[in-house]
Amino acid sequence: ESKLLYSYCSNATTLTGNGVYAANINHLFSYLSTNATEHDGFFNTNAEQEPNMVYGLFLCCGDVHPENCRDCINLAAAVAPQLCPNRTWAIIWYEECMLRYSNQSIFSSMAEKPRVDLWHDTNYAPEPERFNRLVGTVMKEIASRASYATLGAKKFATKEATFTVFQTLYSLAQCTPDISSEDCYRCLQDAVRDLLIHTNGNTSGFGLHPSLFNKTKTAGPPVSPPEKSLLLPPPAPGKKGMSSQMVIKIVVPTVGFLVLSTILCCFPGWKASKKLIARRNRYDGSKIRALKSLQFDLSIIEAATNNFAKVNKIGAGGFGSVYKGILTDGQEIAVKRLSTSSGQGADEFQTEVVLVAKLQHRNLVKLLGYCLERKERILVYEFVPNKSLDHFIFDPEKQRQLDWPQRYKIIKGIARGLLYLHSDSRLKIIRRDLKASNILLDEDIIPKISDFGMAKIVGRIKAYSIPRESPAHSKLPCCSGYMSPEYAVLGRFSEKSDVFSFGILILEIVCGKRNTSFCHSAYTDNLPTYVWRQRKNGKPIGVMNSALGDSYVSNEVVRCIHIGLLCVQEDPEARPTMARVVLMLSSSSVTLPLPQRTAFYFGTITEGKPSRTDYKSDQSTSMVSSSSATVNETSLTELFPR
Ligand SMILES: Nc1ncnc2c1ncn2[C@@H]1O[C@H](COP(=O)(O)OP(=O)(O)OP(=O)(O)O)[C@@H](O)[C@H]1O
Numbered sequence: 306e307s308k309l310l311y312s313y314c315s316n317a318t319t320l321t322g323n324g325v326y327a328a329n330i331n332h333l334f335s336y337l338s339t340n341a342t343e344h345d346g347f348f349n350t351n352a353e354q355e356p357n358m359v360y361g362l363f364l365c366c367g368d369v370h371p372e373n374c375r376d377c378i379n380l381a382a383a384v385a386p387q388l389c390p391n392r393t394w395a396i397i398w399y400e401e402c403m404l405r406y407s408n409q410s411i412f413s414s415m416a417e418k419p420r421v422d423l424w425h426d427t428n429y430a431p432e433p434e435r436f437n438r439l440v441g442t443v444m445k446e447i448a449s450r451a452s453y454a455t456l457g458a459k460k461f462a463t464k465e466a467t468f469t470v471f472q473t474l475y476s477l478a479q480c481t482p483d484i485s486s487e488d489c490y491r492c493l494q495d496a497v498r499d500l501l502i503h504t505n506g507n508t509s510g511f512g513l514h515p516s517l518f519n520k521t522k523t524a525g526p527p528v529s530p531p532e533k534s535l536l537l538p539p540p541a542p543g544k545k546g547m548s549s550q551m552v553i554k555i556v557v558p559t560v561g562f563l564v565l566s567t568i569l570c571c572f573p574g575w576k577a578s579k580k581l582i583a584r585r586n587r588y589d590g591s592k593i594r595a596l597k598s599l600q601f602d603l604s605i606i607e608a609a610t611n612n613f614a615k616v617n618k619i620g621a622g623g624f625g626s627v628y629k630g631i632l633t634d635g636q637e638i639a640v641k642r643l644s645t646s647s648g649q650g651a652d653e654f655q656t657e658v659v660l661v662a663k664l665q666h667r668n669l670v671k672l673l674g675y676c677l678e679r680k681e682r683i684l685v686y687e688f689v690p691n692k693s694l695d696h697f698i699f700d701p702e703k704q705r706q707l708d709w710p711q712r713y714k715i716i717k718g719i720a721r722g723l724l725y726l727h728s729d730s731r732l733k734i735i736r737r738d739l740k741a742s743n744i745l746l747d748e749d750i751i752p753k754i755s756d757f758g759m760a761k762i763v764g765r766i767k768a769y770s771i772p773r774e775s776p777a778h779s780k781l782p783c784c785s786g787y788m789s790p791e792y793a794v795l796g797r798f799s800e801k802s803d804v805f806s807f808g809i810l811i812l813e814i815v816c817g818k819r820n821t822s823f824c825h826s827a828y829t830d831n832l833p834t835y836v837w838r839q840r841k842n843g844k845p846i847g848v849m850n851s852a853l854g855d856s857y858v859s860n861e862v863v864r865c866i867h868i869g870l871l872c873v874q875e876d877p878e879a880r881p882t883m884a885r886v887v888l889m890l891s892s893s894s895v896t897l898p899l900p901q902r903t904a905f906y907f908g909t910i911t912e913g914k915p916s917r918t919d920y921k922s923d924q925s926t927s928m929v930s931s932s933s934a935t936v937n938e939t940s941l942t943e944l945f946p947r
Pocket residue numbers: 619620621622623624625626627639641670686687688689690692693742743745755756780
């Protein structure tokens with residue numbers, strides 16, 4: 306069983322008596338625990354709604370088996386209420402894992418405080434200076450190896466080094482995968498420096514940070530230690546964690562930190578290659594189990610959809626037709642029968658399905674499984690009963706069915722779903738085709754982003770070559786009015802192109818108007834430009850959809866318009882991240898910068914490729930000419946392994 310190392314709780318901001326927040330912490334812990342074996346040792350998510358939303362994450366040491374990781378998270382979650390009763394945030398460090406929660410977003414940014422260094426007050430190395438130098442050299446090396454991993458990938462490295470013939474140094478450095486390599490490296494270096502100062506030749510030490518772990522420990526040599534003359538005794542059984550002899554150094558006192566970075570220094574026990582092999586086998590087993598649990602027999606899908614009967618067809622999109630189905634246990638499903646031939650092999654298809662199926666968030670449509678039989682490639686989703694957002698917001702009659710509180714809730718829900726795709730999940734996903742028709746509404750009008758992960762599932766497809774006259778042409782992402790200028794013109798996409806699309810969505814939801822003017826070169830005033838002008842003239846509320854009647858809350862509408870305009874700024878760097886957007890939407894006390902005048906451009910599509918005819922900023926200051934900009938793949942979602 307993993308040993309508790311240290312816990313750090315907020316003190317000033319207790320929420321005594323706020324049962325809702327406490328209940329949300331419990332929900333959060335159960336989400337984290339459910340995901341403990343699935344996400345390669347790191348997972349972050351949030352639970353429930355503002356004002357009682359709670360953000361949380363866990364990080365398990367990179368060498369800890371998923372089941373031990375889960376046990377460690379469960380343990381930390383069980384003790385957290387006792388260690389930190391009624392606290393708004395807390396971090397609990399165990400030898401094998403770290404659990405953290407907060408009432409503020411703690412995702413994807415470095416938190417440098419609080420830092421805790423731990424070491425035994427006995428057990429000093431016989432040559433402390435040489436030992437310290439060795440620790441310094443080893444930690445430097447593993448700090449750079451751990452931080453080398455790209456954003457989202459596991460940032461973890463270990464090393465064994467001989468101190469004496471009888472004594473081996475075990476070191477481990479790890480950062481949460483959601484921070485950048487630069488931040489990870491810098492933080493690890495600082496943590497090592499501090500740890501060396503504090504432990505000063507001690508043979509074991511832990512550097513605990515919100516975003517990193519650092520562990521160091523010496524023990525006998527890995528194989529057959531000599532029977533006698535150990536210069537340093539190996540740790541007594543059961544004493545490898547914090548004991549009464551452990552000295553605690555809290556380097557920085559609490560002040561509201563925002564992020565979790567963790568350093569754990571060296572630790573014993575990465576030696577048994579047998580153990581590693583056993584672990585790998587178990588991983589393979591769990592992959593096969595995951596595949597099996599997601600597999601649907603074609604006969605079951607045929608029965609559920611009445612053999613893909615016309616009456617069951619609920620729509621068709623760029624990837625094929627969608628049918629409603631009912632399983633024998635009464636569960637309603639949406640069956641997407643893929644028509645796209647991607648050339649992707651069955652293995653690859655299955656692998657991607659498993660990855661995407663792992664993504665779970667209340668604002669994402671859940672992928673339940675797949676079917677690969679005969680020539681069929683089918684995806685099975687949860688059925689979302691209320692159609693897509695575009696059915697409501699652009700229809701003069703149905704617009705009335707969505708009042709302001711509902712639209713506001715929808716905006717916030719989409720933002721959270723997108724944030725999860727960008728930074729909260731184990732796969733970083735750029736949605737690339739966010740639009741009103743891809744937002745489905747459930748029975749409680751909770752928005753769910755659909756179709757994410759399609760690029761990977763169906764493989765990459767080369768550029769569209771759909772004639773302009775074809776009805777399918779209007780389905781091109783660049784034609785839908787949601788495509789950012791840099792994506793449309795230069796083919797560059799990033800999280801910030803999704804932020805742009807989200808900004809357009811906000812404006813469409815508020816205004817009840819489509820932003821389709823990009824497709825028609827005659828237009829000069831697209832939706833963002835129109836809204837920007839109205840806001841500048843002091844009439845932001847004038848853009849609001851009249852169907853909202855008097856259901857609206859003026860401050861909220863104005864704030865949403867403001868945030869929407871920030872998201873559609875020409876310079877991707879100037880657009881906020883989704884984490885910032887979620888924060889701005891959830892807290893009216895966050896000050897919003899002034900939006901720059903929005904970009905607009907005239908785009909045409911020739912031979913299926915967006916080719917730029919003109920592109921300029923609304924301030925008419927920047928003009929970029931590029932006649933051959935292409936988007937060479939139309940995959941609608943991009944996944945990056947973490
Ligand atoms: N999980 C689901 N539950 C209920 N209806 C769904 C579900 N998924 C898709 N649909 C419906 O099926 C129709 C087609 O969806 P699909 O996602 O294939 O295409 P699209 O979003 O219209 O276009 P594109 O493929 O370009 O994104 C949509 O009208 C949508 O409302």
